[in-house]
Amino acid sequence: MENDDQRDCPYAWLIFTSANGVHICCERLLERGYDLQAMCPVRVAAIGPATAAALTRYGIHPDLVPDIYVAESVAAALIHDSQQRGESLQGKRILLPRAAEARNVLVTELQHAGAVVDEVAAYTTVSVASDDQQGREIMKLLQRGEIDIITFTSSSTVRNFMQWFRSCAIDDTFLHQPSLKIACIGPITSQTARELGLDVDIEANEFTIDGLVEAIVRASLADAPLQREE
Incomplete structure (x- = not known):
């Protein structure tokens, strides 16, 4: 994207899979003096509404x-978009800035379709130290037993939490208390949680923070005792 001649832009698509990726990449470009609205004519894809909203904030x-x-x-x-436009992804270059720990499925699927994917580790997630005071x-x-719900918004948050937890705790018995609920933002995060031994109680239907909050509220209302009228 950092190209002075828009005609020489090598990319057909720029894909963002998180708001973090948007913020880090856009801030980097702004620091280098680039006008985001005058970048090379690349098409932009966002994984969901939160990522799209982050892009919109940068115009x-x-x-x-x-x-x-x-x-x-x-x-x-x-x-599907390429097929609708009567085109193919064969030979098209795609730029994918994202977390270093992200799953490979997006790259694999696009490569199977013939695209050339340049994957850039825009940021990395780091787990807290076992001796962290807040931890x-x-x-x-x-x-x-004073925590009611643990929320996970990505597979990396599950992995980092369990890594931290196992470095601190003798066993994971109190992660399976009936009073403690595990809430995940979507099926991929839930799958990771189950693979690491957690019981998932709540899963968002819409894979966003708002969707996760809605799922938690709905589950909490379902579990709440009925109030009798006097």
Whole structure:
């Protein structure tokens, strides 16, 4: 994207899979003096509404947002879009800035469709240290059964949480208390949680923060005791 001659832009698509990726990339370009509205004529895809909203804040309006907010749907939407336009992804270059720990499925699906994908690790997620003060306080709350819901918004948050937890705790018994609920933003995150030994109680129907909040509220209302009229 950092190209002084728009005619020489090598990319057909720029794909963002998180608001973090949008912020990091756009801020980097602005620091280098680039006008985001005058960039090379690349089409932009966002994995979901939160990522699309982050782009809009920088004056970039995505050309494509899939109906289901997972990597598989991004790939399917790009392939379908190309077919609708009477084109092919064969030989098209796609730039994919994202977390270093992201799943490979998006790259794999696009490569199977013939695209050339340049994957850039825009950022990495880092787990907290086992001796972190806030972490120790959270561990005490868990041990006393004073946390009602643990929320996970990505597979990396599950992995990092479990890595931290296992470095601090003797066993995971109190992660399976009936009073403690595990809430995940979508099926991919839920799958990771189950693979790491967690019981998922709540899963969002819409794979966004708002969708997760709605699912938690709905589950909480369903579990609430009925109020008798006096």
